Amino acid sequence: MEFFKKTLDPVIALAAIAILDIFMFLIVGAWTVGGGETMMTGLMAQAVLGDDLERIPFWNIVFKPDAGYWKIYISLGMLFGAFVGAVASKEFYLRVPRRLSEWVLITIGGLLMGVGIRLAFVCNVSTFFGLTPEMNLGGYLAISGILAGAWVGSLIYKKILES
């Protein structure tokens, strides 16, 4: 199938995603990833810590672990869809970062993303595909933050590329 041979124009892909996202907005709510990831964190922490998790108020007051939270399944769907796409187009293979510096950057980057999402109550997806199109004030605050952050991140990245 042609679809699995050529790279799809991202403008077409994103226009299709936008239309689907409008349906999601009407049915349950706009596309988001951070909330589902937080719930997964809670569920994993519960699996490890058991009842001890209740001693951390965040998991009682803000996010009570609940496997029936729809946002979790968006993320699992993305993992599944990407896997199917990669296998069908013969692009699935294990890629392992080679240098230690890459592992360090990814670790720091991952931690900053996790802390950032929770501090903001939103992730980049709800910023660009939820809050801002709803003209929520939080979307504008988040966009100014992410632009400044991406700029600082790019400066660091450039320094590392040059060194």
Place this chain on the structure above:
Amino acid sequence: MSILGECLVAFVFGSVVGLLVQRSRFCNTAALRDAMLFKSYRNTKALLVAMMILTIGFTGFISIGEGNPMHFDVGLNQMVGLFLFGIGMVLAGACTVSTWVKSGEGNVGAMWALLFTFVGMFLFSLFWSVNYWPPAPASMTGEPNLEALQLGFANAETLQEKFGIPAVVFGIIQASVLFAIYRAIVRRERATQAPQKSAVQPAAGKPATMTGDEVPAE
């Protein structure tokens, strides 16, 4: 809708999104990073087009009282949180979407980024449990609370109520601004590509600027 139905709809939506993002190599991180670092706008343009469609769609349905907009107070924490996120996504070379999509393609680095996103979230839950900031959704009032650096709640719906003008009017204004940015990017691309193209044409016939397919390896 039942819980099972919601989860099923979310899974189907996610699967299609994952497939489309995998096939198009769209990346939100690249949309910002490449524009800033390499003056390459392949992903930026796609992001802007999606935002234009969504703005008209969301505000259009909000005008007639349909849809499920996100509802929580916002404040300085959105700005600071996404600032940290912005640094993190460039360093990790992936955002929330691409960590999932690249994990699905077998990228171990993306799985590692995802794992540490979870760790970061758990660490934050420990900080939060000490100082209880930003305020929990349950204690939000919708009004500004300057002590907690919260500005309350405002979106296209509140604008519609306040000014008596349909939300979609504000949406059209926002979409026009996004379109103006999109047009400026296209013009800029043409201006930079034209001289380069004529210079390299005999050799390869391919524009010298980097396309998204050649996004630097993370």
